[in-house]
Amino acid sequence: MSDLTPHQGNADDHGKAPAKLGYSPVADIPHKPRATDTDPKAARRAERQVASMFLLSMLFVVLFVVAYVGIDKTTVVYIPVMGEVGASNVALGFTMGMAILLIGTAAIQWAKKLMPDVEVVQQRHDMVSPKKATLEAEANYERGKEESGFARFRLIRRTLIGAMVLFPIPLVVMLRDLWTPTKFTEGESPADLLSTTLWTDGMRIIADGTYQGEDNEVDSGGEIDGEPVPNKDSIAHRPIRPEDLPVGGLIAAIPLDLPEVEHIEHNLNARGKAAIILVRMEPDEIRSQQGDGWDVEGILAYSKICTHVGCPIALYEQRTHHLLCPCHQSTFDLADSGNVVFGPAARRMPQLPIGVDEEGYLVALSDFQEPVGPSFWERG
Amino acid sequence: MTTTSPVEKAGGATATYVDERVGSNKFLSRNLGKVFPDHWSFMLGEIALYSFIVVLLTGVFLTLWFKPSMAEVVYDGSYVPLKGVMMSEAYDSALNISFDVRGGLLLRQMHHWSALIFIAAMAVHMFRVFFTGAFRKPREFNWLIGVGLTTFGLLAGFSGYSLPDDLLSGTGLQIARGIVQAVPVVGTWAAFLLFDGEFPGTEFISRLYGVHILLIPGLILALVTIHLMLVWTQKHTQFPGPGRTNDNVVGYPLLPVYMAKAGGFFFIVFGIIALVGGLVTINPIWIFGPYMPDQVSAGSQPDWYIGFLDGALRVMPNWETIIPGVGWTISWNIFIPALVVPGIIFTVLGLYPFIEAWVTGDKREHNLLDRPRNAPTRTAFGMMAITFYVLLWVGGANDIIAVAFDLSINSIIWFLRFALIIVPPIVFVVTRRTCLSLQRRDREKLLHGYESGRILRLPHGEFIEVHQPLSEKDLAVITAKHDYVPLPAPDKADADGVRNKKYRAQMLRHRLSEFFYGVNVPKPSAAEIEAGQHHAAHDAELEAPLHEYEDDDQIRTFHGGVLHHPGMPETNAEQLEQEHRS
Ligand code: HEM
Numbered sequence: 025m026s027d028l029t030p031h032q033g034n035a036d037d038h039g040k041a042p043a044k045l046g047y048s049p050v051a052d053i054p055h056k057p058r059a060t061d062t063d064p065k066a067a068r069r070a071e072r073q074v075a076s077m078f079l080l081s082m083l084f085v086v087l088f089v090v091a092y093v094g095i096d097k098t099t100v101v102y103i104p105v106m107g108e109v110g111a112s113n114v115a116l117g118f119t120m121g122m123a124i125l126l127i128g129t130a131a132i133q134w135a136k137k138l139m140p141d142v143e144v145v146q147q148r149h150d151m152v153s154p155k156k157a158t159l160e161a162e163a164n165y166e167r168g169k170e171e172s173g174f175a176r177f178r179l180i181r182r183t184l185i186g187a188m189v190l191f192p193i194p195l196v197v198m199l200r201d202l203w204t205p206t207k208f209t210e211g212e213s214p215a216d217l218l219s220t221t222l223w224t225d226g227m228r229i230i231a232d233g234t235y236q237g238e239d240n241e242v243d244s245g246g247e248i249d250g251e252p253v254p255n256k257d258s259i260a261h262r263p264i265r266p267e268d269l270p271v272g273g274l275i276a277a278i279p280l281d282l283p284e285v286e287h288i289e290h291n292l293n294a295r296g297k298a299a300i301i302l303v304r305m306e307p308d309e310i311r312s313q314q315g316d317g318w319d320v321e322g323i324l325a326y327s328k329i330c331t332h333v334g335c336p337i338a339l340y341e342q343r344t345h346h347l348l349c350p351c352h353q354s355t356f357d358l359a360d361s362g363n364v365v366f367g368p369a370a371r372r373m374p375q376l377p378i379g380v381d382e383e384g385y386l387v388a389l390s391d392f393q394e395p396v397g398p399s400f401w402e403r404g
Numbered sequence: 405m406t407t408t409s410p411v412e413k414a415g416g417a418t419a420t421y422v423d424e425r426v427g428s429n430k431f432l433s434r435n436l437g438k439v440f441p442d443h444w445s446f447m448l449g450e451i452a453l454y455s456f457i458v459v460l461l462t463g464v465f466l467t468l469w470f471k472p473s474m475a476e477v478v479y480d481g482s483y484v485p486l487k488g489v490m491m492s493e494a495y496d497s498a499l500n501i502s503f504d505v506r507g508g509l510l511l512r513q514m515h516h517w518s519a520l521i522f523i524a525a526m527a528v529h530m531f532r533v534f535f536t537g538a539f540r541k542p543r544e545f546n547w548l549i550g551v552g553l554t555t556f557g558l559l560a561g562f563s564g565y566s567l568p569d570d571l572l573s574g575t576g577l578q579i580a581r582g583i584v585q586a587v588p589v590v591g592t593w594a595a596f597l598l599f600d601g602e603f604p605g606t607e608f609i610s611r612l613y614g615v616h617i618l619l620i621p622g623l624i625l626a627l628v629t630i631h632l633m634l635v636w637t638q639k640h641t642q643f644p645g646p647g648r649t650n651d652n653v654v655g656y657p658l659l660p661v662y663m664a665k666a667g668g669f670f671f672i673v674f675g676i677i678a679l680v681g682g683l684v685t686i687n688p689i690w691i692f693g694p695y696m697p698d699q700v701s702a703g704s705q706p707d708w709y710i711g712f713l714d715g716a717l718r719v720m721p722n723w724e725t726i727i728p729g730v731g732w733t734i735s736w737n738i739f740i741p742a743l744v745v746p747g748i749i750f751t752v753l754g755l756y757p758f759i760e761a762w763v764t765g766d767k768r769e770h771n772l773l774d775r776p777r778n779a780p781t782r783t784a785f786g787m788m789a790i791t792f793y794v795l796l797w798v799g800g801a802n803d804i805i806a807v808a809f810d811l812s813i814n815s816i817i818w819f820l821r822f823a824l825i826i827v828p829p830i831v832f833v834v835t836r837r838t839c840l841s842l843q844r845r846d847r848e849k850l851l852h853g854y855e856s857g858r859i860l861r862l863p864h865g866e867f868i869e870v871h872q873p874l875s876e877k878d879l880a881v882i883t884a885k886h887d888y889v890p891l892p893a894p895d896k897a898d899a900d901g902v903r904n905k906k907y908r909a910q911m912l913r914h915r916l917s918e919f920f921y922g923v924n925v926p927k928p929s930a931a932e933i934e935a936g937q938h939h940a941a942h943d944a945e946l947e948a949p950l951h952e953y954e955d956d957d958q959i960r961t962f963h964g965g966v967l968h969h970p971g972m973p974e975t976n977a978e979q980l981e982q983e984h985r986s
């Protein structure tokens with residue numbers, strides 16, 4: 025044993041540490057010797073336990089490599105409680121976890137059973153520096169001040185401060201181009217961009233058939249004729265006739281031009297503003313709407329983007345005509361101008377005026393008359 | 405020195421080599437034997453540290469495969485349901501990590517789990533520090549650093565959650581953008597600058613990436629380093645106990661016990677995270693699908709640490725003001741819950757040590773921890789804050805609660821709006837009272853010893869409950885309490901009749917100080933304690949002969965009394981008498 029060890033390895037000495045290390049023994053701390061202190065057999069047993077944990081750890085590393093090489097990444101196994109899981113992931117996580125965990129348990133067992141368990145004492149010292157050091161620091165500061173002439177050269181001092189204040193400005197100025205308008209947004213202010221969408225007079229309304237996750241039951245595809253809109257492909261981008269939408273139905277829809285615009289602009293920005301839902305109710309159920317005759321035979325078009333902080337909305341309760349946002353539960357009454365009936369949203373849901381073109385398809389009559397989506401400073 | 409193996413010799417040579425160049429032995433000589441106190445609650449900070457290391461490690465692995473790009477690609481990996489779907493490269497590569505890189509899903513899940521554990525451990529560690537008063541002088545800086553770490557932890561988590569560009573992560577970003585946009589005056593521009601234009605744009609994920617893998621981890625790493633250096637130089641606080649004072653540290657030396665325990669614990673945390681990452685699914689992005697700005701999944705929930713913000717957004721009434729004429733919009737409904745409330749929470753949190761020190765006028769160094777009951781006002785304040793936080797959190801889960809308990813969301817929200825104002829003060833009062841009754845119990849123990857629950861009948865028929873003297877440990881713990889007095893009320897004018905200019909500030913401080921220290925059950929005097937323990941020892945002596953029968957199955961404690969076998973002496977006094985006679 026090296027002489028750094030401040031206290032005894034056996035039990036009856038009660039932590040009398042050599043004073044030269046700055047410890048004092050804690051004579052009054054009750055201490056019971058452990059089995060491993062008194063019984064060499066117990067100590068041997070503990071030693072074997074620790075060593076076998078290290079051994080097992082090595083074994084698990086081998087198993088990890090075997091699992092990595094041997095288990096196909098697509099294999100799925102059924103494990104009670106966990107259900108169907110990827111075999112590779114479970115095997116790799118388990119073997120790696122055990123390999124690491126066992127090192128930890130071994131070390132702790134070693135510390136608890138075989139290393140001294142007698143507490144020792146060390147003195148603390150106040151954090152404050154000794155008076156002498158403080159005086160020296162002060163003297164050095166004074167000397168520096170004197171030698172630099174910082175106090176004397178007023179002009180230098182002031183210009184230095186000025187320069188220090190100004191020099192970060194280029195770094196800040198350069199942040200301006202974090203937003204560089206593209207050729208599609210050239211010359212438009214943020215407020216302009218947030219206030220306009222793709223919708224124009226005569227723009228056809230088409231069903232939105234983009235991908236929906238497995239989980240989204242009542243999502244954008246919604247229902248047509250009581251049938252859920254299938255995922256992807258199938259009816260994607262079909263123009264809609266009033267007859268397509270039964271009373272009580274809901275369709276998620278987009279402007280006819282959107283797919284093309286997305287293709288050209290390579291982003292989803294237009295979709296984030298233009299997405300709408302169409303709902304149909306009996307015309308006499310409509311108590312009010314945002315403009316005269318903005319419906320078609322009881323079909324109303326509303327923005328799909330919540331006016332709170334912008335989640336897309338899709339939970340529609342047919343009976344009450346309430347539209348509920350899944351994010352913070354703002355509730356809008358679509359039979360009453362899309363007004364907020366509950367929740368943190370302050371703005372009604374913007375309505376899109378719609379009509380029917382010569383071929384009998386639903387079209388917009390203009391853009392939204394107020395900005396869609398979350399509020400912003402210039403919105404008014 | 406005893407036998408030295410070749411390995412040790414080589415080690416010694418290396419140590420000398422290094423020492424000659426950096427003087428490391430000076431440090432080692434002072435520190436290899438450094439004493440660390442032991443308590444289970446001191447492991448909370450360790451968990452935070454170790455899970456952070458796992459986050460770093462797994463994160464570096466993820467960067468090898470993850471592509472932070474919003475460019476559109478068609479998925480062609482081995483997850484069949486998404487084959488042929490258009491998605492961003494970010495989502496595509498996250499799917500690739502999950503399904504086509506062996507061990508990739510494990511790394512993703514370990515990264516996510518360790519992030520969750522990291523933030524949770526920091527929070528609980530902070531509670532420990534708060535309720536034990538470990539933030540007091542000289543450790544205020546470390547408290548501030550801790551508050552900074554918690555804040556950066558939240559940002560790190562949120563930025564990571566947003567990277568894979570699945571439907572949930574995109575929805576979170578949409579909400580974040582809505583919040584930025586709601587900042588008065590600069591919000592719109594700030595949002596455009598951050599996102600390079602409108603939402604979602606094409607740049608944000610790659611921008612966020614730099615923030616997530618470099619900026620925030622770098623800041624956290626720097627703060628963690630300072631945090632630990634301060635713990636090292638200031639030495640760890642300790643709970644009161646035998647032999648422990650404000651001027652010493654009682655515990656185990658760094659080498660070998662602390663090193664083995666702390667090092668072992670690192671492997672335990674690491675190993676558990678690997679097990680959990682392998683066995684428990686977290687953030688199954690493949691189920692949510694790629695992000696589309698017009699799609700959302702019902703019941704979407706953020707990670708737990710964002711829940712309080714989400715709840716604040718939900719609970720807030722829909723107030724908005726439009727300034728007439730100019731048409732500017734102030735969205736109180738958004739920026740109060742999303743920015744002002746967290747701003748206040750974190751500011752008060754950061755300033756708390758300084759506020760308490762000012763109110764109490766306490767300038768001493770504190771190395772011995774408070775038991776929470778002995779600082780009733782602080783404890784009550786902390787419980788009040790936690791209650792507020794938990795209520796917001798409940799708000800964040802209101803839809804889940806509504807479904808689970810068949811309640812209406814409206815009534816939950818209305819309940820919470822009132823509860824947020826009413827319940828925390830109630831919790832304050834109840835906690836303070838509870839602390840006081842615990843103090844009273846401690847006082848009783850000092851005055852009369854433990855109530856053993858055993859009733860003894862004395863020869864003259866009197867029943868007494870046997871009190872036992874406190875153990876040395878309990879005595880040390882309980883008597884470590886300090887009785888503080890509130891700051892005195894200031895005088896309006898001094899003896900010469902000069903007006904006291906600081907009167908108002910001093911009066912406020914005096915009042916707050918009375919509020920803070922005004923409730924206290926004073927510790928008995930040393931003489932009283934001595935007498936009390938002596939008395940208890942006497943009780944115990946009276947009862948002692950009974951314990952000779954302890955192993956005898958005829959004697960049982962029953963409802964706190966002692967049942968006697970017929971023929972046996974009824975009381976210990978009788979027994980003494982009998983023995984005397986025989
Ligand atoms: C500082 C603390 C950190 C926290 C709290 C944190 C948290 C997260 C979270 C919650 C995710 C989402 C994971 C998912 O479910 O997919 C994530 C993703 C990611 N993180 Fe971190 N992270 C941290 C540091 C780092 C570091 C240091 C790196 C790399 C040097 C990193 C690299 C990544 C990468 C590449 C992803 C995306 C991979 C994917 O989602 O598949 N993170 N992070």
Ligand code: FES
Nearest residue numbers: 330332333349352
């Ligand atoms: S985004 Fe719709 S309620 Fe918040």
